[in-house]
Amino acid sequence: MTVGICTHLGCSPTDKLQPGPQPSLPDDWLGGFLCPCHGSTFDMSGRVFKNKPAPDNLEVPPHMYVSDTRLLIGEDKKA
């Protein structure tokens, strides 16, 4: 659960969930997200890889599970 806006310059990272070598990605890619603008890469949890332009992990917005199938974004009430 992250905001799909790159912490570098605000592009929208695309999902590269398939592991393995791919264009613009390292050969030992484990799956994650690639920002097409400046090549920042994020892992499955939106954590940024080192030595990439993006300074931070993808932002995690306040959110909570109302039930097993319903997600509420914007509020985060601890149980």
Added chain:
Amino acid sequence: MAEFKEISPNASATAKLANWFDNRFPSAGLFYRNHLSEYYAPKNFNFWYFFGSLALLVLVIQIVTGIFLVMHYKPDAALAFASVEYIMRDVPWGWLIRYMHSTGASAFFVVVYLHMFRGLIYGSYRKPRELVWIFGCAIFLCLMAEAFFGYLLPWGQMSYWGAQVIVNLFAAVPFIGPDLALLIRGDYVVSDATLNRFFSFHVIAIPLVLIGLIAAHILALHDVGSNNPDGVEIKATKDENGKPVDGIPFHPYYTVHDILGVSVFLMVFSAIVFFAPEVGGYFLEYNNFIPADPLKTPAHIAPVWYFTPYYSMLRATTDVMVDVLSLLAAAAAVFAVVKCKLSTLLKLVVVGAAAATIGLLQVFDAKFWGVVVMGAAVVILFFLPWLDASPVKSMRYRPSWHKWVYAVFVAFFLVLGYLGIQPPSEIGTIVAQVGTIFYFGFFLLMPWWSRLGEFKPVPERITFAAH
């Protein structure tokens, strides 16, 4: 206040008309003489000197085609994309007007880059032409802003994401950044509000500033006089009438001469407009034929070719690069302290400055420094007149190896431009980092290297063979 001049009643009708105007509007005649018929330009101009007048021609093309585009374009996020397609398909000759405008944008940068390179190799920025150069750099900066604002207007995918990235550059400024980006955008994302203000900047604000700066550029040039490929001051050798011996009146000599340059330029320009207006995706990017989608960044986004060298520098500034820059700052300080003959106080200042630089480099993240590097790459041009310490102006009389320094500089600039178009890659990043360091090294070390070597004797008069 000029005296009223009577003319003989037997004079020709044209002479009478000219006299009538001269009595009522003497400034026009004065302007004509100062800037055209009695502006003495060196007679040894070569083809590099076409690009100034060509830039003026492209400006006129852009303004005239722009006026017609605005008649049919709708600056509204819901209508903009369709209105551009309407211009392309339904407006009579609309496709021609738009292709002239889009090709004109790239042509502007082609001629301006060549114009700047001319100034670089012939030392046209040296005393007394510093202000001419500075006005020129300001024009270049305005031109970049103008191109950027205009690129949002078609409201395609590249327009949208280009604007998103560039506006977010301002968000990298420490402390005030996010608010600054919000102020520029007028919204939390690039939206209708952004489109409207960019439209206003593109068609009114920047063109006004641009025209004012161009007037200042030309007036300052005509006050100090044109440089030439020999870098010799023609005003130093005057005839008994006070006219430079090596100068010829701009009109008719260079006005006619420039017709050749204009003809060749228009051949290339028309060929592109009529046969290849997209230039393989370089002048008009393919992704920009897709309407803007705020939820999906295109797979490969790259700026238009004229921004790519600077874009590469932005992309090259990673954490490793910041560490390398810190090391370079430290090395420069050590070199200055050990090798240069400085007073103890100055040594302390140098060490302090280096320590502060390294501290700042490490405190703020690479993202911010990427923006700084990108901006500094343009701003450093303003300081060129004071960085160059060579005893001669023109490349012709500099040591031969200087030519290689300039050649490598140009090569790196082109390579950076090429890499900026390509998708990011490991090796590309390393090459771009080397290129970025060379770019800044070229300028920052200029006070040192530009005075080294065997300089050739500069002639008293220009070298010119009549043809």
